[in-house]
Amino acid sequence: MTTIQEQVSRYGYVTEKVSEHIDLIAEINRLKIEKNAVILAHYYVDGAIQDLADYIGDSLGLSQQAAATEAEMIVFCGVHFMGETAKILSPNKKVVIPDMNAGCSLADSAPADKFAAFKAQHPDHIVISYINCSAEIKALTDIVCTSSNALQIVESLPKDQKIIFAPDANLGRYVAQKTGRDMVLWDGACIVHIDISREKLAQLRVEHPDALLIAHPECKEDILLQSDFVSSTTGLLKFVKASNHQKFIVATEAGILHKMKESVPGKKLIPAPGSDNNTCACSECPYMKMNTLEKVYNALRYEQPEIHVPEDIRLKAYGSLERMLELSKGI
Ligand code: SF4
Numbered sequence: 417m418t419t420i421q422e423q424v425s426r427y428g429y430v431t432e433k434v435s436e437h438i439d440l441i442a443e444i445n446r447l448k449i450e451k452n453a454v455i456l457a458h459y460y461v462d463g464a465i466q467d468l469a470d471y472i473g474d475s476l477g478l479s480q481q482a483a484a485t486e487a488e489m490i491v492f493c494g495v496h497f498m499g500e501t502a503k504i505l506s507p508n509k510k511v512v513i514p515d516m517n518a519g520c521s522l523a524d525s526a527p528a529d530k531f532a533a534f535k536a537q538h539p540d541h542i543v544i545s546y547i548n549c550s551a552e553i554k555a556l557t558d559i560v561c562t563s564s565n566a567l568q569i570v571e572s573l574p575k576d577q578k579i580i581f582a583p584d585a586n587l588g589r590y591v592a593q594k595t596g597r598d599m600v601l602w603d604g605a606c607i608v609h610i611d612i613s614r615e616k617l618a619q620l621r622v623e624h625p626d627a628l629l630i631a632h633p634e635c636k637e638d639i640l641l642q643s644d645f646v647s648s649t650t651g652l653l654k655f656v657k658a659s660n661h662q663k664f665i666v667a668t669e670a671g672i673l674h675k676m677k678e679s680v681p682g683k684k685l686i687p688a689p690g691s692d693n694n695t696c697a698c699s700e701c702p703y704m705k706m707n708t709l710e711k712v713y714n715a716l717r718y719e720q721p722e723i724h725v726p727e728d729i730r731l732k733a734y735g736s737l738e739r740m741l742e743l744s745k746g747i
Pocket of ligand 1: 460519520521522608702703
């Protein structure tokens with residue numbers, strides 16, 4: 417018989433079997449009240465989890481919520497760096513995530529030691545890092561950004577300010593082109609967005625000539641260049657709601673379609689296809705899909721796996737996140 421702590425150390429999550437007679441959603445809601453917990457969920461997790469969350473959003477909205485919540489515990493349904501971000505912003509709260517294995521290819525693409533050496537090669541550059549990075553990278557960063565505020569944050573700097581942008585090269589290239597700024601890019605990528613297949617997308621556009629193509633800036637340049645609209649996940653959602661168009665091909669992680677369908681039930685939404693290596697016909701993040709209702713229940717019940725961030729790293733990372741939140745007021 418393994419203890420909860422042993423289960424988490426060995427498997428990355430609480431493996432206790434949940435009785436099939438339990439009404440998981442009712443129990444999660446009961447535990448949430450009992451423990452004064454709040455459930456934050458990213459748009460990319462399963463719809464069933466989005467439906468029970470207290471707040472659903474993209475990285476910017478979730479950070480703002482994590483910083484503002486009065487709850488004693490945050491259950492963060494997303495990926496590891498998001499749980500870390502919540503802990504950095506709310507150090508006195510307990511932050512748990514359903515599965516410690518829920519990582520992110522972008523965060524993994526920037527190991528702190530290599531990034532520190534890269535930064536040292538560009539001493540006159542300011543470091544702007546996309547929020548999809550580890551706490552250590554945030555600690556080496558001057559200002560964090562998300563895809564919702566990257567343009568505004570870069571534009572808030574003097575025009576001649578040299579910038580390192582990390583870790584997403586596609587988002588960085590997009591921001592550099594839009595703002596005309598001098599930016600050195602770290603060469604990281606999101607495995608989901610770069611997997612969107614140009615050939616299959618071209619076929620889909622032939623089949624649906626009346627659909628608008630809308631894309632997240634983590635997609636490759638060739639996808640962005642042919643898109644009718646490029647924005648963050650929240651920006652895409654707002655666009656679909658406000659547009660008079662009735663049909664959209666959505667080039668981002670397919671989880672956003674859950675909220676989009678709920679918001680615009682009469683409109684036709686088609687997920688952009690991933691390559692043949694993908695198990696689904698759309699683009700799904702394997703890390704986000706590690707969040708299950710059962711793991712959410714166990715995380716809430718056993719208050720594990722818990723996120724910890726060393727205080728020296730947290731304090732430095734807090735500064736770069738705080739600057740982002742300050743510059744994002746009103747977004
Ligand atoms: S969708 Fe991409 S950027 Fe987002 S968590 Fe998954 S791998 Fe990371």
